[in-house]
Amino acid sequence: MAYVAIADRDAPIHDPHTFIEKYIWSQDHKVIAIQYAIVAIFVGLVALVLSGLMRLQLGFPETFHFVDPNHYYQFITMHGMIMVIYLLTALFLGGFGNYLIPLMVGARDMVFPYMNMVSFWVYLLAVLVLLSSFFVPGGPTGAGWTLYPPQAILTGTPGSGLGIVLMLVSLGIFIIAFTMGGLNYVTTVLQARCKGMTMMRMPLSVWGIFMATILGLLAFPALLVSAVMMTLDGTLGTSFFTPAVSSMGQSLDHNGGSPLLFQHLFWFFGHPEVYIVALPAFGIVSDLLSTHARKNIFGYRMMVWAILAIGGLSFVVWAHHMYVSGMNPYFGFFFATTTLIIAVPTAIKVYNWVLTLWKGDIHLTVPMLFAIGFIFTFIHGGLTGLFLGNVTVDLPLSDTYFVVAHFHMVMGVSPILVVFGAIYHWYPKITGRMWNVTLGKIHFWMTFLGTYAIYLPMHYLGILGVPRRYYALGDTEFLPKSVHTINEAITIAALIVAASVLVFLFNMITSLWRGEKATSNPWKSTTLEWQTPDTPPHHGNWGPRLPVVYRWAYDYSVPGAPDDFIPQNVPVDPKLGGGRDHGVHH
Amino acid sequence: MSNTAIFIALFVGVAAWFAVASRLTAKPWENREQKGDVGAITTPPARIGLWIFMAVVTSLFSLFLSAYSMRMHQSIGWCHLTIPKIVWFNTLVLIAASIAMQLASSAVGRGQRQVTKYALIAAGTLSIGFLAGQMMAWQAVGPSLYFIQGSPAIAFFYVLTIAHGLHLIGGLYVLGRASLRFAGGAEPIDLRQSLALCAIYWHFLLIVWLVVFGVLLFL
Numbered sequence: 001m002a003y004v005a006i007a008d009r010d011a012p013i014h015d016p017h018t019f020i021e022k023y024i025w026s027q028d029h030k031v032i033a034i035q036y037a038i039v040a041i042f043v044g045l046v047a048l049v050l051s052g053l054m055r056l057q058l059g060f061p062e063t064f065h066f067v068d069p070n071h072y073y074q075f076i077t078m079h080g081m082i083m084v085i086y087l088l089t090a091l092f093l094g095g096f097g098n099y100l101i102p103l104m105v106g107a108r109d110m111v112f113p114y115m116n117m118v119s120f121w122v123y124l125l126a127v128l129v130l131l132s133s134f135f136v137p138g139g140p141t142g143a144g145w146t147l148y149p150p151q152a153i154l155t156g157t158p159g160s161g162l163g164i165v166l167m168l169v170s171l172g173i174f175i176i177a178f179t180m181g182g183l184n185y186v187t188t189v190l191q192a193r194c195k196g197m198t199m200m201r202m203p204l205s206v207w208g209i210f211m212a213t214i215l216g217l218l219a220f221p222a223l224l225v226s227a228v229m230m231t232l233d234g235t236l237g238t239s240f241f242t243p244a245v246s247s248m249g250q251s252l253d254h255n256g257g258s259p260l261l262f263q264h265l266f267w268f269f270g271h272p273e274v275y276i277v278a279l280p281a282f283g284i285v286s287d288l289l290s291t292h293a294r295k296n297i298f299g300y301r302m303m304v305w306a307i308l309a310i311g312g313l314s315f316v317v318w319a320h321h322m323y324v325s326g327m328n329p330y331f332g333f334f335f336a337t338t339t340l341i342i343a344v345p346t347a348i349k350v351y352n353w354v355l356t357l358w359k360g361d362i363h364l365t366v367p368m369l370f371a372i373g374f375i376f377t378f379i380h381g382g383l384t385g386l387f388l389g390n391v392t393v394d395l396p397l398s399d400t401y402f403v404v405a406h407f408h409m410v411m412g413v414s415p416i417l418v419v420f421g422a423i424y425h426w427y428p429k430i431t432g433r434m435w436n437v438t439l440g441k442i443h444f445w446m447t448f449l450g451t452y453a454i455y456l457p458m459h460y461l462g463i464l465g466v467p468r469r470y471y472a473l474g475d476t477e478f479l480p481k482s483v484h485t486i487n488e489a490i491t492i493a494a495l496i497v498a499a500s501v502l503v504f505l506f507n508m509i510t511s512l513w514r515g516e517k518a519t520s521n522p523w524k525s526t527t528l529e530w531q532t533p534d535t536p537p538h539h540g541n542w543g544p545r546l547p548v549v550y551r552w553a554y555d556y557s558v559p560g561a562p563d564d565f566i567p568q569n570v571p572v573d574p575k576l577g578g579g580r581d582h583g584v585h586h
Numbered sequence: 587m588s589n590t591a592i593f594i595a596l597f598v599g600v601a602a603w604f605a606v607a608s609r610l611t612a613k614p615w616e617n618r619e620q621k622g623d624v625g626a627i628t629t630p631p632a633r634i635g636l637w638i639f640m641a642v643v644t645s646l647f648s649l650f651l652s653a654y655s656m657r658m659h660q661s662i663g664w665c666h667l668t669i670p671k672i673v674w675f676n677t678l679v680l681i682a683a684s685i686a687m688q689l690a691s692s693a694v695g696r697g698q699r700q701v702t703k704y705a706l707i708a709a710g711t712l713s714i715g716f717l718a719g720q721m722m723a724w725q726a727v728g729p730s731l732y733f734i735q736g737s738p739a740i741a742f743f744y745v746l747t748i749a750h751g752l753h754l755i756g757g758l759y760v761l762g763r764a765s766l767r768f769a770g771g772a773e774p775i776d777l778r779q780s781l782a783l784c785a786i787y788w789h790f791l792l793i794v795w796l797v798v799f800g801v802l803l804f805l
Contacts, residue, residue: 005628111631179642187635200612217638221646225653228745238734238741240657253735258660261653268649300614552614 006107006192007546014113016539027113028539029098032120034430036094039120043127044087045501050075052498059491061472069471070158073142076469077159078130080145081167084273085174086127088415092280093178093216094123096422097185097209099430103529104206106194106547106569108540110184119184122177126170133159133166141167144469146270149241149262153234155248164234168227175220175227185213194528196549200304201568203527203553204297207304208283211311212276219272219315226265233257263325267318274411275314279307281418282349285371287553288421289353291525292368293360294564296554299352306345313342323391324398332391339389343382350379361557361564365523366440370421373448374414381410384459399469402462405455413451420447420504427508428518429529432536435515439507446500453493457486524565527553531567600641636783640790643753647794650749651801654742658805667739669802670726676719677799683712684785684792687761691785694774702774702781706765709788713758720747746798750791757787 016022023031054075057067067075098116102109110116133140142158143151151157152164159167189202189210202210229240233254241262242254290297297303319327319335353375362368384406388394397403420443428434466473466483473479473487521530533543547569555566658664690705724747727733728740735741764780 006631112635179639183635183638183642186638187631191629191631191634198612198614200614217642218645221642222649224646225649228749229653232741232745236731236734239738240653240741256664256738258657261656261660264656265649265653296615301612554615 006111007195009546014109022539025117027109027117029102029110029113029116030430030537032116033095033098035120036090036098036123039124039127040087040091040095043082043131044091046131047079047082047087048498048501050079050082052495054079055491055494057471059488061474070139070142072471073144073469074140074158074163077142077145077147077167078134078140082130083412084145084277085171086130088277088411088419089178089216089273090123091419092277092415093185093209093213094120094181096205096280096284097181097213099426100205100529101185101188101209102192103532103537103541104203104527105189105192105197106528106542106549107188107192108542108546111187111192112184115180116184119177119180122173122180126174126177129166129173130170133163133170136162136166138163146263146266147230148266149230149233149257149259150243150245150254153230153242154245154252160234165231168231168234171227172224175224178216178220182213182217185209186217194546194549197528197568200301201549201552203283204286204300204303204307205280205283207307208279208281208286211307212279215272215279215311215314216276219269219276222265222269226262226269230262260322260325263322264318267321268315270321271318272311272314275310277411277415279311281374281415282307284422285374285418286349286353286356287527288367288371288418288425289356290554290556291425291523292363292365292371293357294363294556295356295360296556297352298355298358299348300552300554302348303352306348309345310342313338313345317342320389320394323394336389336391340386343386343389346382350375350382365424366435366437366444367421367425367523369441369444369448370417370424373444374417374421376448377409377417377451378414381406381408381414385410396465397462399467400462401458401466401468404468405458405462408458409451409455413455417447420444423508425523426529427511428522428535429532430536431512431515432518433511433513433515434518434522435507435511439503443500443504443507446503447497450493450497450500454490454497457490461486521567524563526555526565526567528568531569630779632779632783636786640787643790643794646749647746647798650746651798654746654801655805657738657742665737665739667727667737667743667802669799670723672719672726673723673799676716676723677795679712679716679719680792680795683709683716684788686712687781687785687788691778691781694777694781697774699774702768702777706761706768706781709784710758710761710765713754713761713788717751717754720751723747743802746802750795750798753794754791757784757791760784760787 014027016026016028022028026032026035053064053067054072056064057072098110101107130140138159138161140159141147141152141163143160143164147164147167153160157164189206193199193202226241229238232238233240233242237253239254239257241259242252242257243259244255245252286297286303317335317339319331320339323332323335357372384402388397388403388406424435424440461483464479464483466479473483518535520532520535523530528547528549529537531547532541549568550571551566551568553568555561555568557564558566686705686709690702690709693701693705724744727743728737733740734744760780761784764777764784767780768774768777
């Protein structure tokens with residue numbers, strides 16, 4: 001039996017009938033995407049509350065006695081790990097990846113729907129195991145999100161018993177879930193594109209998610225290796241990472257392990273992880289900017305190349321997280337160089353976003369506000385990255401609030417702004433309803449200005465030398481009194497930003513039934529997901545026939561065309577053409 | 587991290603191939619009709635999925651071996667492991683299992699039911715035999731927690747063999763399902779793809795094992 005390409009098949013892949021098949025044990029990528037998103041956002045809210053508690057302690061020390069030093073470290077650890085892995089990675093790839101890939105490439109579903117379903121349930125299990133560590137004796141681990149040994153498994157660190165084991169087991173389970181999902185995303189992009197959808201006609205959202213998934217598939221094994229070996233160190237008493245060490249006055253049985261080895265493995269995962277979060281954000285923001293500026297993305301090919309280059313380079317910069325761990329100076333030189341090189345493709349992307357806006361017909365819709373906000377926060381976070389990428393500048397700034405401010409701007413605030421923008425952008429397609437514009441704008445300005453109020457002063461604190469990870473600063477002599485005032489102000493700003501999330505949630509939930517009915521293509525977008533016969537798309541996405549693609553994803557404001565957008569599935573009009581064929585740029 | 591450097595070189599190679607293969611030089615804004623416009627790879631998804639999965643497993647074992655080599659060089663008191671003789675025998679058994687899988691895959695393609703049956707039984711038995719042999723090897727290197735705690739080389743031996751064994755058990759699960767379909771009277775032709783993929787996976791796991799074994803022996 002000859003193999004028939006998926007683009008040539010019109011039959012649905014699976015056919016659910018019962019409520020459970022449709023909405024719970026569902027194999028439909030759209031339902032799985034929503035399941036992923038709901039769990040990720042829920043666990044993200046937990047992490048947000050934890051950050052609020054930390055800020056209360058930092059802004060008003062000795063006021064909130066229920067936040068003791070142990071709790072503080074546990075909150076730091078869980079906040080970091082949840083935000084990076086269980087929220088951002090899961091939401092961008094499991095949520096947006098699942099929803100957008102099949103719709104944007106013109107497929108009926110992922111190529112392995114059953115495995116896709118299992119991926120979600122295993123992810124949920126990982127989340128439950130992680131959250132269960134709040135309820136075990138000793139509580140969750142307080143080792144910091146990097147989980148550096150030996151302290152992570154030694155008595156004295158909070159949660160060094162069951163807490164750290166549950167964290168490592170949960171990470172292992174997450175990686176299994178991610179691998180199952182990731183195999184689907186990559187294979188679907190390679191294999192299930194509809195007719196005419198060449199790789200170079202794919203929207204940049206798909207490119208970003210695709211490359212991020214490849215990075216994840218190759219980088220997460222490093223985390224798995226380190227998690228397995230650390231679990232063995234902690235439970236069976238092996239000495240992979242744990243050197244000869246005395247704890248609480250007693251020398252332990254470990255001998256000869258290498259903590260530095262863990263750091264190498266962790267950051268071999270940890271740095272690509274930054275781009276696992278950033279690349280989907282880059283892709284999505286490109287589409288948001290192009291759509292809402294009614295202009296083709298500037299330098300599409302360059303954008304794709306930049307995504308590939310950033311992906312490749314992200315594997316050779318990991319040790320810039322380890323300048324203070326001690327290394328051969330030539331190593332430091334090498335990693336500083338690669339780190340600065342990665343700024344080149346990243347800067348290309350930023351220029352192209354700005355050039356896309358230039359002379360565009362900019363509609364300041366809520367998704368567009370978030371996309372433009374992202375350009376600001378990403379430039380700020382990126383520039384401070386150049387500071388920290390240099391060994392000599394990094395050494396004095398390392399372990400200060402400058403680093404905290406840098407990574408929150410670049411991989412906290414920036415991707416989250418894109419997440420919000422993307423939710424506002426695709427909400428009409430996902431739910432069939434519009435949201436409240438005023439509430440959306442209030443949410444944007446509270447978030448955008450609020451996050452600046454939090455993180456700009458943190459840079460200053462860092463330059464003053466305020467160390468990170470401290471439970472309380474006390475009356476440290478070298479710090480001026482203003483440090484405490486700034487900390488109070490940051491805490492107030494953080495609480496306001498946290499409150500803005502409530503505005504967002506209120507808007508999203510009430511709009512489900514109070515929102516105006518959405519048309520099928522409210523943003524007049526060119527990409528395929530807006531061309532489905534039904535809104536929200538039904539099971540199988542495309543009705544009886546799969547779409548056929550005739551053009552790239554960015555035919556906006558084509559000279560001579562009746563509308564300012566031409567969807568990808570509209571055939572080429574020989575009189576008009578599209579893009580630059582008949583335009584002024586020929 | 588020299589192994590990691592090799593891994594990165596491989597990764598860059600694959601990325602470069604991919605860039606050429608996917609015609610990154612295309613100008614998508616020009617709406618000229620392109621020849622062979624479908625673009626999607628016309629290989630069955632399961633096969634592509636398997637290759638991607640094998641890339642993930644390659645990454646996993648490269649990192650394990652990288653860790654092994656770094657741990658060996660970065661610390662004092664490393665005590666070399668004497669590889670038990672049975673591991674040589676196990677290696678031969680795994681090679682035989684791989685050959686049997688290949689036979690099963692070729693026979694099912696030619697519609698030879700009887701040969702397929704015996705080859706499947708041989709592949710399954712040899713693979714389980716390999717796993718049993720590895721457990722006997724644990725007995726030989728140091729059967730208790732005392733040894734695992736005392737020697738990182740022994741601990742690595744356990745970790746590497748268990749990681750490899752778990753991947754083989756995953757393969758056996760898939761092979762078991764295909765064999766059940768075969769025993770239930772499925773036409774050989776319908777099993778062609780499943781067994782072809784199993785054969786690829788078995789060869790892959792054999793190569794992984796040979797590399798792991800080689801590193802344990804010579805590094």
